Amino acid sequence: MADLRCSIAGIDSINPFWLASAPPTDKYINVVRAFEAGWAGVVWKTLGEDPPVINVASRYGALYGSNRGVIGFNNIELISDRPLEVNLREIAQIRKEWPDRVIIGSMMAPVDERAWKDLAIRIAGAGVHGIELNLGCPHGMCERDMGSAIGQVPEMIEQTTRWVREAVDIPVFTKLTPNITDILWSAEAAKAGGADAISLINTVNSVISVDLDAMAPNPVVDGKGTHGGYCGAAVKPIALHMVAEIARSPETQGIDISAIGGIENWRDAAEFIALGANALQVCTAAMLYGFRIVDDMIDGLSSYMDSKGYKTIEDFRGLAIRNTVNWNDLNMNFDTKAVIDQEACIECGRCHIACEDAAHQAIKFDVSPEGKRTFTVIDQECVGCNLCAIICPVPNCIEMRPVETDLPYLTWPDHPKNPLGGSQ
Amino acid sequence: MTLHSRKDDCAAASAHQDATLFFDDLHKPLTDLMAVKEADHCLYCYDAPCIKACPTSIDIPTFIHQIRTGNVTGSARTILSENIMGGTCARACPTEVLCEQACVHNLAETKPVEIGLLQRYATDHLMAKGGPHPFQRAVETGRHLAVIGAGPAGLSFAHRAAMLGHRVSVYEARSKPGGLNEYGLAAYKMVNNFAAREVEFLLGIGGIDIMYDQPLGGVLTLNDMRLQHDAVFIGVGLGGVNDLGLEGEDKDGITDAIDFIEQVRQSDDPSRIKLGQHIIVIGGGNTAIDAAVQSKQLGAENVTLVYRRGESQMGATGFEVDLARRNGVKVVLWSKPVAVQGVQAVTALTFERTQLVDGRLTGTGDSYDIACDRVLKAIGQKFDGAGLLALDTSYGKLTVTDDYQTSVTGVFAGGDCIATGEDLTVQAVEDGKQAALFVDSWLQNN
Numbered sequence: 001m002a003d004l005r006c007s008i009a010g011i012d013s014i015n016p017f018w019l020a021s022a023p024p025t026d027k028y029i030n031v032v033r034a035f036e037a038g039w040a041g042v043v044w045k046t047l048g049e050d051p052p053v054i055n056v057a058s059r060y061g062a063l064y065g066s067n068r069g070v071i072g073f074n075n076i077e078l079i080s081d082r083p084l085e086v087n088l089r090e091i092a093q094i095r096k097e098w099p100d101r102v103i104i105g106s107m108m109a110p111v112d113e114r115a116w117k118d119l120a121i122r123i124a125g126a127g128v129h130g131i132e133l134n135l136g137c138p139h140g141m142c143e144r145d146m147g148s149a150i151g152q153v154p155e156m157i158e159q160t161t162r163w164v165r166e167a168v169d170i171p172v173f174t175k176l177t178p179n180i181t182d183i184l185w186s187a188e189a190a191k192a193g194g195a196d197a198i199s200l201i202n203t204v205n206s207v208i209s210v211d212l213d214a215m216a217p218n219p220v221v222d223g224k225g226t227h228g229g230y231c232g233a234a235v236k237p238i239a240l241h242m243v244a245e246i247a248r249s250p251e252t253q254g255i256d257i258s259a260i261g262g263i264e265n266w267r268d269a270a271e272f273i274a275l276g277a278n279a280l281q282v283c284t285a286a287m288l289y290g291f292r293i294v295d296d297m298i299d300g301l302s303s304y305m306d307s308k309g310y311k312t313i314e315d316f317r318g319l320a321i322r323n324t325v326n327w328n329d330l331n332m333n334f335d336t337k338a339v340i341d342q343e344a345c346i347e348c349g350r351c352h353i354a355c356e357d358a359a360h361q362a363i364k365f366d367v368s369p370e371g372k373r374t375f376t377v378i379d380q381e382c383v384g385c386n387l388c389a390i391i392c393p394v395p396n397c398i399e400m401r402p403v404e405t406d407l408p409y410l411t412w413p414d415h416p417k418n419p420l421g422g423s424q
Numbered sequence: 425m426t427l428h429s430r431k432d433d434c435a436a437a438s439a440h441q442d443a444t445l446f447f448d449d450l451h452k453p454l455t456d457l458m459a460v461k462e463a464d465h466c467l468y469c470y471d472a473p474c475i476k477a478c479p480t481s482i483d484i485p486t487f488i489h490q491i492r493t494g495n496v497t498g499s500a501r502t503i504l505s506e507n508i509m510g511g512t513c514a515r516a517c518p519t520e521v522l523c524e525q526a527c528v529h530n531l532a533e534t535k536p537v538e539i540g541l542l543q544r545y546a547t548d549h550l551m552a553k554g555g556p557h558p559f560q561r562a563v564e565t566g567r568h569l570a571v572i573g574a575g576p577a578g579l580s581f582a583h584r585a586a587m588l589g590h591r592v593s594v595y596e597a598r599s600k601p602g603g604l605n606e607y608g609l610a611a612y613k614m615v616n617n618f619a620a621r622e623v624e625f626l627l628g629i630g631g632i633d634i635m636y637d638q639p640l641g642g643v644l645t646l647n648d649m650r651l652q653h654d655a656v657f658i659g660v661g662l663g664g665v666n667d668l669g670l671e672g673e674d675k676d677g678i679t680d681a682i683d684f685i686e687q688v689r690q691s692d693d694p695s696r697i698k699l700g701q702h703i704i705v706i707g708g709g710n711t712a713i714d715a716a717v718q719s720k721q722l723g724a725e726n727v728t729l730v731y732r733r734g735e736s737q738m739g740a741t742g743f744e745v746d747l748a749r750r751n752g753v754k755v756v757l758w759s760k761p762v763a764v765q766g767v768q769a770v771t772a773l774t775f776e777r778t779q780l781v782d783g784r785l786t787g788t789g790d791s792y793d794i795a796c797d798r799v800l801k802a803i804g805q806k807f808d809g810a811g812l813l814a815l816d817t818s819y820g821k822l823t824v825t826d827d828y829q830t831s832v833t834g835v836f837a838g839g840d841c842i843a844t845g846e847d848l849t850v851q852a853v854e855d856g857k858q859a860a861l862f863v864d865s866w867l868q869n870n
């Protein structure tokens with residue numbers, strides 16, 4: 001059995017799976033249930049100054065995939081709507097009852113040094129392992145100049161991080177918003193402010209859907225709607241990219257990363273770890289399926305590690321970073337062709353029409369006199385785009401097979417056809 | 425499949441309480457959830473094999489995709505644009521040998537998509553919703569067409585012709601429309617008076633009049649019909665039935681299965697039908713299966729279906745034979761009736777065992793009796809040429825060209841009564857539709 005213990009910002013964790021700051025970490029009963037289920041830690045639902053905020057009804061919307069599976073989720077909720085005192089009392093109690101589990105206190109405050117420092121000190125007093133700055137909420141709170149209103153301005157990220165860093169002597173996590181142009185500016189600012197770790201991503205600004213009867217964005221609140229925060233499986237690619245950029249940038253590499261965004265299973269978790277994440281946070285998947293999903297996250301990750309011979313998370317953490325490069329560093333001489341396994345083919349024709357209409361007319365369609373439909377790749381036309389392999393409903397029926405060549409590794413900057421240079 | 429009265433979903437049913445109210449659906453209709461799940465199972469194939477396997481070429485991947493996107497009315501329109509009796513076909517088609525057999529999931533050894541049930545889901549949705557007829561008539565052409573027979577072939581012809589702007593008069597021998605949809609399909613396929621509701625829906629296009637109790641052959645002659653109309657379409661089906669050719673075949677208790685089924689379909693209270701307790705059904709097609717299953721469901725103690733060849737030679741599909749067995753019907757193969765026992769009423773049939781010798785069916789000389797008080801003959805129907813003697817026939821049915829033209833100019837035919845007839849509702853609908861399209865272009869030059 002692989003060892004799933006990990007460490008982030010100097011905090012030890014029995015496994016890398018934490019619940020992100022959100023409704024599942026809103027109060028005593030949820031957090032206790034999460035720990036009973038096997039989650040290693042929680043980032044408590046974001047705390048603000050009293051009086052607590054008031055939420056509206058309704059609050060959530062969803063993007064569905066097939067079989068009513070939720071692939072994207074959005075919300076217009078604010079931060080914790082319970083008194084600070086109640087939250088801190090519950091945190092202190094659980095810290096006592098669950099000594100081997102991690103609790104991070106998430107917070108936000110108006111851009112005012114005293115406000116940030118006072119709140120951070122009070123939360124630290126409840127016994128949390130660390131403080132996470134919520135600089136990402138892209139709805140509601142930003143209209144009060146908090147959340148993403150701070151996270152979209154690098155100077156303010158640095159400033160608020162520094163205030164908290166100065167106020168407490170426990171690890172500080174700065175949680176970033178993806179609603180920016182370049183995540184590195186935010187990450188560099190957090191690092192400059194003294195963050196021990198970066199958490200990302202918070203939700204993506206979104207209108208999840210439009211109610212065509214009410215003629216208003218969902219979720220509809222008395223006939224009107226507003227933009228909300230988008231999360232769930234659909235945002236994982238955005239998060240992976242941002243984590244990768246921070247992990248490979250010379251300015252930010254080496255900083256601890258608590259990866260968040262669309263993690264639903266062990267495979268998602270392993271991908272983030274491969275791109276350098278030290279630990280993981282999950283929100284939507286727990287909201288959609290309950291805390292029990294952590295079972296397979298733990299089991300699946302450890303089976304995967306066993307199968308690869310990785311004994312600890314550190315054994316494979318960041319292994320994909322060095323292979324994440326700029327487009328200009330890719331080998332232009334590499335070629336790959338689609339190969340259709342005729343035995344496995346079920347003759348649906350999806351590859352043909354996809355390639356015919358949207359790619360390179362590289363899949364021939366023949367019908368025998370007996371009606372057997374055969375699909376064959378025309379190698380000369382195939383550009384190796386993957387489209388057919390992606391849409392084929394039969395797993396592994398279409399393989400992308402690299403073409404053997406003796407050609408050297410050749411990048412675009414060195415390419416003879418590059419008008420801006422290249423070695424002629 | 426229990427025998428009880430159904431009260432739900434009778435909204436559009438007429439005051440007429442027919443037998444089908446006593447039978448439960450053979451296949452339960454899909455709920456919204458089941459429909460979306462099943463639709464998701466469809467791979468949305470390109471140039472899909474299922475389309476080719478459907479005699480009416482319904483664009484199946486598109487209509488299923490429309491269910492998936494929540495455009496169920498559009499889905500029904502996609503179906504009905506190729507097959508105006510898509511509702512009956514969804515209930516009566518042997519999909520296991522048509523569209524669903526062609527589903528690529530069979531190659532993947534995963535379950536084929538339940539195309540029939542999805543088709544029913546969409547068409548039921550549209551019919552339950554009501555509202556205007558989903559298709560519009562083209563500008564009136566001033567042409568007037570006659571249709572003989574208001575079965576699936578005749579009505580499909582009438583609908584398409586009306587849609588193309590022609591005026592259509594349908595002459596029907598009986599007092600109700602629908603042909604075998606109304607009188608022949610098994611009660612458990614057509615619950616809640618569906619046949620009548622569908623005809624009402626179909627007539628919503630406008631431009632079609634049906635004249636009941638107007639058989640061709642008496643006062644009405646084909647010649648008059650031809651003179652009074654711009655073209656005539658014949659969709660009379662198969663009016664006659666085959667005999668066993670045995671002495672004593674007229675004894676009490678021996679009847680045609682079709683007559684029995686019609687009695688069941690038309691009865692206000694099928695449980696009162698005088699049936700008998702020990703029933704022999706002779707034949708291997710779907711009429712035989714339907715008669716056997718309905719007998720059993722009506723409470724007959726023993727129902728034995730006897731067929732002269734093996735199971736693989738049966739006209740009924742594997743699903744249908746299983747259906748009979750699941751309903752407690754005993755299936756006896758390789759036996760043919762050779763004598764009728766009984767004085768006034770039948771008391772037993774004598775069978776001779778059969779075998780194939782050099783590909784020919786021959787008796788073995790070995791015989792045995794099965795006691796019975798009722799025999800239902802389901803050994804095939806035949807064309808009844810009354811009133812149609814002017815038309816050429818081949819293989820005992822009307823001869824037509826690929827354009828559904830009979831030997832008399834301006835007279836067209838389709839459905840069970842033509843030589844290429846398939847004995848399937850869906851084929852009759854296709855014949856009617858195609859014939860209307862051909863007649864339409866024929867009329868441009870005539």
Ligand SMILES: Cc1cc2nc3c(=O)[nH]c(=O)nc-3n(C[C@H](O)[C@H](O)[C@H](O)COP(=O)(O)OP(=O)(O)OC[C@H]3O[C@@H](n4cnc5c(N)ncnc54)[C@H](O)[C@@H]3O)c2cc1C
Binds near residue numbers: 605640714811839850
């Ligand atoms: C018992 C039974 C069960 C069946 N089950 C199925 C099934 O489950 N699935 C399936 O796909 N197919 C089934 N079939 C076959 C299917 O019913 C036929 O293929 C289909 O009905 C043929 O349509 P049609 O319009 O050609 O003829 P019909 O349905 O026979 O309609 C002919 C119409 O013409 C009228 N008519 C006849 N003679 C005259 C005349 N001289 N003048 C005026 N009107 C006339 C008749 O009254 C009738 O209304 C079954 C058939 C039978 C007998």
Ligand SMILES: Cc1cc2nc3c(=O)[nH]c(=O)nc-3n(C[C@H](O)[C@H](O)[C@H](O)COP(=O)(O)O)c2cc1C
């Ligand atoms: C393969 C691919 C290539 C694209 N290339 C371009 C592009 O060159 N220019 C552009 O403005 N958008 C490009 N897009 C983005 C699309 O125009 C579109 O904005 C995006 O895919 C979102 O729409 P959709 O997912 O609903 O199709 C591309 C998208 C794809 C999938």
Ligand code: SF4
Binds near residue numbers: 360
């Ligand atoms: S990889 Fe792309 S170009 Fe090649 S056959 Fe597949 S779809 Fe066509």
